[in-house]
Amino acid sequence: MHLAAMVVKASIIGATGYAGAELVRLLNAHPQVELVGLTTQSYAGKAFWEVYPHLYGYVDLVCEEQDLPALVERSDVIFTALPHGHAMAVAREVVGRGKALVDLGADFRLHDPAVYQEWYKVEHTAAELLPQAVYGLPEIHRGKIRSARLVANPGCxxxxxxxxxxxxxxxxxxxxxxxxxxxxxxxxxxxxxxxxxxxxxxxxxxxxxxxxxxxxxxxxxxxxxxxxxxxxxxxxxxxxxxxxxxxxxxxxxxxxxxxxxxxxxxxxxxxxxxxxxxxxxxxxxxxxxxxxxxxxxxxxxxxxxxxxxxxxxxxxxxDNLIKGAAGQAVQNMNIMFGLAEDTGLYGPGVYP
Amino acid sequence: MHLAAMVVKASIIGATGYAGAELVRLLNAHPQVELVGLTTQSYAGKAFWEVYPHLYGYVDLVCEEQDLPALVERSDVIFTALPHGHAMAVAREVVGRGKALVDLGADFRLHDPAVYQEWYKVEHTAAELLPQAVYGLPEIHRGKIRSARLVANPGCxxxxxxxxxxxxxxxxxxxxxxxxxxxxxxxxxxxxxxxxxxxxxxxxxxxxxxxxxxxxxxxxxxxxxxxxxxxxxxxxxxxxxxxxxxxxxxxxxxxxxxxxxxxxxxxxxxxxxxxxxxxxxxxxxxxxxxxxxxxxxxxxxxxxxxxxxxxxxxxxxxDNLIKGAAGQAVQNMNIMFGLAEDTGLYGPGVYP
Amino acid sequence: MHLAAMVVKASIIGATGYAGAELVRLLNAHPQVELVGLTTQSYAGKAFWEVYPHLYGYVDLVCEEQDLPALVERSDVIFTALPHGHAMAVAREVVGRGKALVDLGADFRLHDPAVYQEWYKVEHTAAELLPQAVYGLPEIHRGKIRSARLVANPGCxxxxxxxxxxxxxxxxxxxxxxxxxxxxxxxxxxxxxxxxxxxxxxxxxxxxxxxxxxxxxxxxxxxxxxxxxxxxxxxxxxxxxxxxxxxxxxxxxxxxxxxxxxxxxxxxxxxxxxxxxxxxxxxxxxxxxxxxxxxxxxxxxxxxxxxxxxxxxxxxxxDNLIKGAAGQAVQNMNIMFGLAEDTGLYGPGVYP
Amino acid sequence: MHLAAMVVKASIIGATGYAGAELVRLLNAHPQVELVGLTTQSYAGKAFWEVYPHLYGYVDLVCEEQDLPALVERSDVIFTALPHGHAMAVAREVVGRGKALVDLGADFRLHDPAVYQEWYKVEHTAAELLPQAVYGLPEIHRGKIRSARLVANPGCxxxxxxxxxxxxxxxxxxxxxxxxxxxxxxxxxxxxxxxxxxxxxxxxxxxxxxxxxxxxxxxxxxxxxxxxxxxxxxxxxxxxxxxxxxxxxxxxxxxxxxxxxxxxxxxxxxxxxxxxxxxxxxxxxxxxxxxxxxxxxxxxxxxxxxxxxxxxxxxxxxDNLIKGAAGQAVQNMNIMFGLAEDTGLYGPGVYP
The missing domain is CATH 3.30.360.10 (Dihydrodipicolinate Reductase; domain 2)
Structure with a gap:
């Protein structure tokens, strides 16, 4: 009863890629989430439905340029859907302010920063956060996800x-x-x-x-x-x-x-x-x-x-965009916030 | 409050075509509907999920051969998704027993049986029901649908x-x-x-x-x-x-x-x-x-x-299978039973 | 007999778009054509088969940067497959040197430069050539194409x-x-x-x-x-x-x-x-x-x-790329050079 | 010079499947082949172009019911494109009359009839022909194909x-x-x-x-x-x-x-x-x-x-229908009849 009333304030950084757009759709329909911010590099100032017209009539948010401290301040959870290398600075800010982060990119999936550098050809600049990052595959690591603040959503x-x-x-x-x-x-x-x-x-x-x-x-x-x-x-x-x-x-x-x-x-x-x-x-x-x-x-x-x-x-x-990205991210969020794990995710797909 | 508790018992005749399968998916997820029967000519005896595996874990009903009187008896509403000419006998039975019918086929869309015969090349054998059949396009005929027992769901x-x-x-x-x-x-x-x-x-x-x-x-x-x-x-x-x-x-x-x-x-x-x-x-x-x-x-x-x-x-x-078929049929049912018109239908599609 | 021995030297300006690539394929297989030059803005210096690997083993030409006078000099016919506005200068050079041009773009299709400017929003800077440009739809204008030096290949x-x-x-x-x-x-x-x-x-x-x-x-x-x-x-x-x-x-x-x-x-x-x-x-x-x-x-x-x-x-x-572009251009060339009209073009497509 | 004048008379049994239709297209365009017969179970009496309209204007042959002895008599080579088990009787007839057979099915690919029966679940009723059947992969077995009368075209x-x-x-x-x-x-x-x-x-x-x-x-x-x-x-x-x-x-x-x-x-x-x-x-x-x-x-x-x-x-x-079926069959025929191996097959595909 208490949980049912809970509302999680969520923001998405990098909302206009396909994984971001699926997050918008899923979180917008999620009964215990309020979407409070969508940032994007390319479409700032546009209504989100102008970028994704299937959401016309459903999502009124306007794409924002990123003002990270303000965004983190008004959010309980941040989702990052960014190219690799771009979530490190965000993570430091989010974790620093005690909020939750689900990163859909690769920056926190590998425990060993040397392996990261070998395969991704960039330096890991937030290696100090790696020990607390949890690999967000709920069926394998549910227990750790429950208490994590920084979840690395797995690759598809x-x-x-x-x-x-x-x-x-x-x-x-x-x-x-x-x-x-x-x-x-x-x-x-x-x-x-x-x-x-x-x-x-x-x-x-x-x-x-x-x-x-x-x-x-x-x-x-x-x-x-x-x-x-x-x-x-x-x-x-x-x-x-x-x-x-x-x-x-x-x-x-x-x-x-x-x-x-x-x-x-x-x-x-x-x-x-x-x-x-x-x-x-x-x-x-x-x-x-x-x-x-x-x-x-x-x-x-x-x-x-x-x-x-x-x-x-x-x-x-x-489905690479759902269990392989946005759906699993919501599943992780549900676990982190103590919600029923399938909230907003239950149901078969549309066929054919 | 009273309505919220209402449960409509629904059956589908011709459930294994694409429109039928969409009806199964939509009605299965509808908070005020209980699916009580699925009939099919080709797959009788099979679990519905064997015919449509995307519903594995969601729909446990087994495809039945048609026993019309029994089916009508235990249903509040019947949906027919059949080739033209096949809904006439069903309609007589359903209407005769005072139940509701939403026909997704062509048999009750044309007011004039002569026009029906000219274009469909078969005789209309239930022409006496045509006067009470309502053309189920809610945005145009909502008032009549509200009190109808026999709704002809429009073509796509x-x-x-x-x-x-x-x-x-x-x-x-x-x-x-x-x-x-x-x-x-x-x-x-x-x-x-x-x-x-x-x-x-x-x-x-x-x-x-x-x-x-x-x-x-x-x-x-x-x-x-x-x-x-x-x-x-x-x-x-x-x-x-x-x-x-x-x-x-x-x-x-x-x-x-x-x-x-x-x-x-x-x-x-x-x-x-x-x-x-x-x-x-x-x-x-x-x-x-x-x-x-x-x-x-x-x-x-x-x-x-x-x-x-x-x-x-x-x-x-x-979407020809939703607003052009199964979704509109559910919309009609919602209207006929006094439910909120978008129950079980609200929401954008999945993109891309 | 004489014609059978004839070899037309052909060049393509803008060879790496789809219409250009179809021209390369058709002209490469044409028994009376020798491809002598392919220019492109984006891939200069690359072998054409690196850009279109289906031609690996068939086309050895390397994409060139455009050196118009030299290209025209060594060609009997030039094909231009360029965005509108870009064929005007080429046309002046080609016609000035007495060579033939088949332009797959829009610059010479409209007889009236005012209409061109109204719809294409750019000035026509080679309007003096319009009177001699022939609209290259062979089934309608074959006679004029036969004696033309400047053919405007129709839109698809x-x-x-x-x-x-x-x-x-x-x-x-x-x-x-x-x-x-x-x-x-x-x-x-x-x-x-x-x-x-x-x-x-x-x-x-x-x-x-x-x-x-x-x-x-x-x-x-x-x-x-x-x-x-x-x-x-x-x-x-x-x-x-x-x-x-x-x-x-x-x-x-x-x-x-x-x-x-x-x-x-x-x-x-x-x-x-x-x-x-x-x-x-x-x-x-x-x-x-x-x-x-x-x-x-x-x-x-x-x-x-x-x-x-x-x-x-x-x-x-x-087929928009053949009769609607490259094939029709070859058909026009065949007519202009007195070759059998279906040389290099005869045959059904591949099905399914 | 002598070879250039040679014309091979070819027939196809099972011409209206996709492999058969590709054979028709390739053989019809082959400069040294004359198509003399097309048989089919389902479309006998129809012009072939009614079944495959892309060939309208190119192929005038009418689909025939199978009269095997007559067909073999007027053919130099027979292509069979049939479900497994159906080429055995044909093979006996063709080989008996000293004509050539290229079988696109599975009946003569496996040297061991016991293995055939194990995997195909039917008896091999022409096992006596297996020793002379050559597995028609030219790049591996060209020498044997040259002198073969019975070639088993490989699976795709x-x-x-x-x-x-x-x-x-x-x-x-x-x-x-x-x-x-x-x-x-x-x-x-x-x-x-x-x-x-x-x-x-x-x-x-x-x-x-x-x-x-x-x-x-x-x-x-x-x-x-x-x-x-x-x-x-x-x-x-x-x-x-x-x-x-x-x-x-x-x-x-x-x-x-x-x-x-x-x-x-x-x-x-x-x-x-x-x-x-x-x-x-x-x-x-x-x-x-x-x-x-x-x-x-x-x-x-x-x-x-x-x-x-x-x-x-x-x-x-x-391409499963060409190198994986009809094209390879023509390649085998070219080898068997001493024609240049790429006759009728040379050239890249259509892209994109």
Whole structure:
């Protein structure tokens, strides 16, 4: 009753990218959130609905230039949806003033600033905050998120991968040196920025791999898989740009340490995710399809054991902008503020 | 307070087509509806989520074969989403038992059974019910819907067209002999049935007209436009199959009876739809885009006066499965049962 | 015999846009053309296949910065694929040196420089060349093209519209005040430049109108239709951005001056285009589909007479980058140099 | 000179599927082929252009019911594009009459009839022909194809996989137990038949895996890889249905047996495919993209060595209907009849 009446004042820095816009939509519909500020570099002074007309009639806020101290002052929680390197200064300000931060970027996901610098090619200028940053994958780190002030919202690919592998690694059922991750992402993962990589005529009717053996989500995946396995895990990870707007499908291959059937491993997954509202372990014979999770905060997981080769193939599907970004950020906020975890997130997507 | 507690028991006949599945999704999330039955010809005995896995974990109902008397008995309202000709017998049963019917098909849209037979090439076997059937376009016929037991939910194209032209016709501002309607629909309008017309490789990367001068929505459009104009209106109507899943964009041309500016006509539209929650009259300079309404119950309307030719071009956009089908059906149900009209329908769509 | 041995030396200015790249592909495969120069603003110094890897192994030319006099010197024909306003200076140089120019832009399409300035908002600085510029629609102006040195290649929309209406206007069979043109274009018509209008996530799964009552192809269409009709023709023209890469479908409405059947008008079209290799007048009951012409230099035309409204609906389909740009430019070159008109252009497109 | 005058009389059995229609297009444009017969089950009596209107004006043949002896009699070569199990009887007839057969189906790809029966679940009723059947991958088996009468055209996936792995296996550079193949195919690979798997609304905006650990192309891949490696090879192969019409991208992972750099392995590939006209080994830093080969008979190959994990990632792209079906079939016919191998096949695809 008390909680029901609670209203969290939220602001978004970098609100006009796709993840930001999804945050606006979700937070605007959230029964216990009041949106109090939207900042953007490119559209300051414009009504948000001019930038995203689907919200015409729903969101009246005007995009602001960033006045960080004032914004933090009037907010309980700040969401940052910025290119890497830009959340560090914000984090210092937010944490310094005792407010909460959910960073949708990469700046606080890697515990080791040296690894960050190696993969992101910029110095980490707020390394002193890393020890208190919590990797915001609720199904794995819920306890820590609850008391965190600084949550690093996971990358879209890592979300789809870590959730798909956690039960197997936790139980030690696979050869940790054998993991191959082949992921396929919709174009919205590349953001609303302009580039030939998002030009309709270049992207439609085509699929390609990119960032082979070099994608920045690799160390993030390895950090979390290593923690789950209790030993260092290196993976081969190849993302692909797929001609669709939303969705990530990860197809993951690993050699089984012993003999298990599809049904046995599925049973383990169902048990592992028993209490989880957003993880759907599919029945045997049914495999994830990105369209089945689009518009929702779900992660669907299915798998097949291949006795011929001794491998298990695990497949997961998420909506990259929701469970892979804005939805998970709201889920983290709900946990941080003691709200029901699915508030504002419950429900299937729109199909077809 | 009393209404808040009300629960409407609803059933769907023909639940496994796309309009039916959207009804399931909307009614399942509707706070004052309990879904009590789903019938289907093809999937009887299967769990509904096996047919539509996006609803896995949300809808537990099993598809039933149709036992009409029993179904009607336990329902307050029946929705029919059937090919034309199949709702007549159902209607007789539902109305006979004093329950409410919202028919998403064509059987009760045309007041004149002779016109129905001419365009649909089948006899109307429930013509005695036509006088009590109300054309369920709430923005035009809300009063009659309130007391109706039998509502004929409008076709998707007619919804987009009638809403776009109503203010001009009502005010007598256009030459009623000059109306040209060029509509573009997504593929979901063709249903989930299998045909070369819905085969991905035939439809994608292509656009075509169909049913030129012969589409069955023509008499429905003409009936309603004539009623608004107070005189017989004939139109040229050309639908196009567009490579997208959802959405109808109607581009409508008419000769202005006198001189009016874009702003003057927009002012008239804003006034005409002042109280409407689902009609968004866009500011001058902004035009409807189907993606901006996808996933919502909105109809967006914009227009431009072309002084060079003396014509006005009105453009409307809807989601064909929501405002053009399932959403409007729920809106009608809300009105019939005295619920707030936007219950279960409020909110923007998911973008992009 | 003599002609068979002829080799035309061709250069392209602005080769790295989509129309330019199609020119490269077509001219590279043309048995009587040698490509001798490709200029571009953005990619100078790069091999052309680095910009367009589908040509890897076929085209070895390197993109050059523009050195106009030298380029013209070594070329027999220059193709310009530039934004409007940029072909004027080139034309003066090319014509001055007695070489041939095919301009794919808008600078020489409108006979009246005042109309050009009104619609394009820039001054025409080579107006003295307009009298010798020929509007390069071969099916209408073949004779003049044969002896022209300066050919203005038609716009993509005008090509689809003029070919669709020519027989009716020439025969005086329609009310020239009643013409409504509703066109749907693929995204490649917007070019390879970066803009939210070509961003995959903004464009896919959506259709919208643009340039309503204001598109720059309007005066071009009106100029040519007026010439065909022998009287001034004003039209309503609305282009739409359609989620596909290639293709334009134009749906055109006009009131018939007298009573004619679909078959009678189709017979007239077949007669009018009897000798044309790239115009396919479809049999009654068959209507153009953009996918059926994609990858080819065809213009398919079909039509339906609507007796109820006294209108005829004509539908045409082209590939906007071929018959609407590069293919037609090659067709014009073939005519100018006395080659068989379909050299390098013969053949259907790739389907599906 | 003699060869240039040769005309091969060709027939297609099963001409109205997508592979068949591509064969019609390619053979119709082939300078040394005369198409003499098209048979089909569903469209007998219809002109072929009524079934595929893009060929209107190009192909006048009428679809025939199958009269096998007469068809074989008047043909030099027969192409079969049929579901598995249906080419056996045809093969016996064709071979018995001393004519040539290129079978685009699976019936003669596997040398061992027991393996065929295990994976295809039907008996092989023409096992006596298997010893003379040649697996028609020209880049690997050109010598045998030259003298073959019965060529089994490879599956689309196997083509993309075998070509991508051949140099590494031949040189013994990878651990043959470590091969993981993750393939993504366009929807045309599923054929023109009707199914929810090809319904636009189900397929568009979505990606999914299918046939995990069970796809019938697995034994075909393993047979050929084993032959190349000189030892038994088992692979994990997962195909995915991708929202595009054409194209297969195969992403292949294998553990390197020793240390090699990307450049070293690329050099090996360039040497291996030095004389090949349809294999493009891309420069380091450039990776295959399906759109870059669409509409062509190319197989593009690129690769990256990942020193961190000791794996090589090889990526190949083909057009599934051309190099993966009809184009390769024509390539085989060219070889069998002593024509230049790229006759009728030379050229890049249409882009974008």
């Amino acid at each position: 690919y890592p979300t789809s991968v870590i959730l798909a592998l956690a039960p197997l690694l936790k139980e030690g059922l696979i050869d940790t040196g054998s993991i191959i991750i082949d992921s396929k992402s919709g174009v919205s993962g590349a953001g609303r920025g302009l580039s030939l990589n998002t030009h309709y005529c270049e992207v439609n009717e085509s699929i390609k791999a990119y960032g082979v053996a070099a994608h920045r989500h690799t160390p993030e995946i390895e950090q979390e898989l290593s923690a789950l396995a209790g030993r260092e895990v290196l993976v081969s990870f190849t993302p692909h740009l797929t001609p669709m707007i939303r969705g990530i499908l990860s197809t993951i291959y690993a050699r089984l340490a012993g003999q298990k059937s599809t049904e046995e491993i599925l049973a383990l997954y169902r048990e592992f995710y028993r209490e989880e509202k957003f993880i759907r372990v599919l029945p045997a014979g049914m495999l994830p399809v990105t369209k089945m999770v689009a518009g929702s905060n779900h992660c669907d997981i299915g798998l097949v054991v291949d006795r011929r080769t001794g491998r298990v193939v695990i497949i997961s599907a998420i | 194209y007619p919804t987009s067209v009638i809403l776009a032209l109503a203010p001009l016709l009502k005010e007598g501002l256009i030459d009623t002999g000059s109306i040209i309607i060029d509509s573009k629909s997504g593929v979901s309008g063709a249903g989930r049935g299998l045909s070369l017309n819905t085969h991905y490789c035939e439809v994608n990367e292509s656009i075509k007209a169909y049913g030129v001068a012969a589409h069955r929505h023509t008499p429905e459009i003409e009936q309603e436009l004539s009623a608004l104009a107070g005189r017989e209106v004939l139109v040229s109507f050309t639908p196009h199959l567009t490579p997208m899943i959802r959405g109808i964009l109607s581009t409508i041309y008419a000769r202005l009876a006198g001189q009016k500016s874009t702003e003057e006509i927009l002012a008239l539209y804003r006034e005409f739809y002042r109280e409407e929650k689902f009609i968004r009259v866009l500011p001058a300079g902004m035009l409807p885009v189907t993606k901006m309404v996808a996933g919502s119950n909105h109809c967006d309307i914009g227009l431009v006066v072309d002084r060079r030719t003396g014509r006005v071009v009105i453009i409307s956009a809807i | 929309y005008p090509t689809s519209v003029i070919l669709a209406l020519a027989p009716l206007l020439k025969e005086g069979l329609i009310d020239t005040g009643s013409i409504i043109i509703d066109s749907k274009s693929g995204v490649s018509g917007a070019g390879r430049g970066l803009s939210l209008n070509t961003h995959y996530c903004e464009v896919n799964e959506s259709i919208k109108a643009y340039g309503v009552a204001a598109h720059r192809h309007t005066p071009e269409i009106e100029q040519e239709l007026s010439a065909l009709a022998g009287r001034e023709v004003l039209v309503s023209f609305t282009p739409h951005l359609t989620p596909m890469i290639r293709g334009i479908l134009s749906t055109i409405y006009a009131r018939l001056a007298g009573q004619k059947s679909t078959e009678e008008i189709l017979a007239l079209y077949r007669e009018f285009y009897r000798e044309e290799k790239f115009i396919r007048v479809l049999p009654a009951g068959m209507l153009p589909v953009t996918k059926m012409v994609a990858g080819s230099n065809h213009c398919d035309i079909g039509l339906v007479v609507d007796r109820r409204t006294g209108r005829v609906v004509i539908i045409s389909a082209i | 996936y196997p083509t993309s996989v075998i070509l991508a792995l051949a140099p590494l296996l031949k040189e013994g550079l990878i651990d043959t137990g470590s091969i993981i193949i993750d393939s993504k195919s366009g929807v045309s690979g599923a054929g023109r038949g009707l199914s929810l798997n090809t319904h636009y609304c189900e397929v568009n905006e979505s990606i999914k895996a299918y046939g995990v650990a069970a796809h019938r192309h697995t034994p075909e891949i393993e047979q050929e890889l084993s032959a190349l490696a000189g030892r038994e090879v088992l692979v994990s192969f997962t195909p995915h249905l991708t929202p595009m019409i054409r194209g297969i991208l195969s992403t292949i992972y294998a553990r390197l047996a020793g240390q090699k750099s990307t450049e070293e392995i690329l050099a090996l590939y360039r040497e291996f495919y030095r004389e090949e006209k349809f294999i493009r080994v891309l420069p380091a830093g450039m990776l295959p993209v399906t759109k870059m080969v669409a509409g062509s008979n190319h197989c593009d190959i690129g690769l990256v060595v990942d020193r961190r994990t000791g794996r090589v990632v090889i990526i190949s792209a083909i």
